[in-house]
Amino acid sequence: MPEKIEPSAVLNEYISYIRLEKNYSSRTISEYENDIKEFYVFLSQEGLADLSSVEYSEARLYVTTLYDKGLSRMTISRKISSIRSLYKFCNARFGIDDNAFRLLYHPKKEQRLPAFFYEEELAALFSVGDGCSPKSLRNQALLELLYATGIRVSELVAISLRDIDNALGIVKVMGKGSKERYIPFGSFAMEALESYLAVGRPSLMKNKNHQNVFVNLRGDPITARGVRHVLNGMMEEAAIHRKIHPHMLRHSFATHMLSNGADMRTVQELLGHSQLSSTQVYTHITKEHLRKTYMNTHPRA
Structure with a gap:
């Protein structure tokens, strides 16, 4: 990724993309944006300069931090999907390698059946x-x-x-x-x-x-x-x-x-x-x- 493109600028471009081209709902856009901002905090804490610096080991570490927070598997799976989608966009737009999250497995969802009325x-x-x-x-x-x-x-x-x-x-x-x-x-x-x-x-x-x-x-x-x-x-x-x-x-x-x-x-x-x-x-x-x-x-x- 060119150095002049900051992570915040990447996020802005990505949000515009899913809003205008993918036509995602406002709720979905908000969830994606929050997930990515949370990931950005992780990058800063780990001293990673930008998205291109992340390798598979860092991606695994990030998932571990999510489990440490006590999040459900469904929530973690959604966050992985959000970041994987961001990297797919960056790969197409900026040529960033997206293997780190593309190869990451999704945690198996709990078999929680929806509640209904008799x-x-x-x-x-x-x-x-x-x-x-x-x-x-x-x-x-x-x-x-x-x-x-x-x-x-x-x-x-x-x-x-x-x-x-x-x-x-x-x-x-x-x-x-x-x-x-x-x-x-x-x-x-x-x-x-x-x-x-x-x-x-x-x-x-x-x-x-x-x-x-x-x-x-x-x-x-x-x-x-x-x-x-x-x-x-x-x-x-x-x-x-x-x-x-x-x-x-x-x-x-x-x-x-x-x-x-x-x-x-x-x-x-x-x-x-x-x-x-x-x-x-x-x-x-x-x-x-x-x-x-x-x-x-x-x-x-």
Whole structure:
């Protein structure tokens, strides 16, 4: 790498590249930037002048420091990917040897299965609220749409009025990498949305003027944190004593679809997964659930 190009300048060029050419999401860009800045601190502490000074032994040492911090294997694997991507960029742009991190193995991920709701738990969730107040209508529509479509919370909060075709039962969402996809939803979500859009949302808007479908009690677009607050409140009301995160509804959608006979390619497309391997994890959930049910109920298990 030419001496005039400082590591900070390399980082700036790389961030511009993944933002403009790779079209990564703002969250992914932030994670990459933080991972690389952390790596730069390591370079400084080890007295390494620039990226071209790093050899395989230093790359291994860096991974060791990550383990020493008590980070999970998944986090360490992501950090390796971030730096490997940076070196691949530098190899193409500046001719830097990228062997140090290209040859580095990824730590094996823990086999941690996604948490999901059982159908009886969801039935309890769907039964909370009076079903009449604007807040209750919103909460019901929000819950129904998350479970009916398996969309991410970031996708939910970005949905605008023009993205929903309630007559056809289809919603358009903008997924990772600015990829659009159209997802069908059923009669329960359709009915909940109709009631919310006709009665609940107009009441909550309080003369605000925007197109976001889901709003908070002040009429502003609801945030991902606001969705978590809504779901936690519904969990308490339903007396379900579990920790919840909104992604559990996405996990539940996928798990229940596969359990009831949906093919994996269809579920992959509905979830917006670019790799089938991301969807396959849900087959492990359904198999584990079947095994536990068998062991708990069969007389000679």
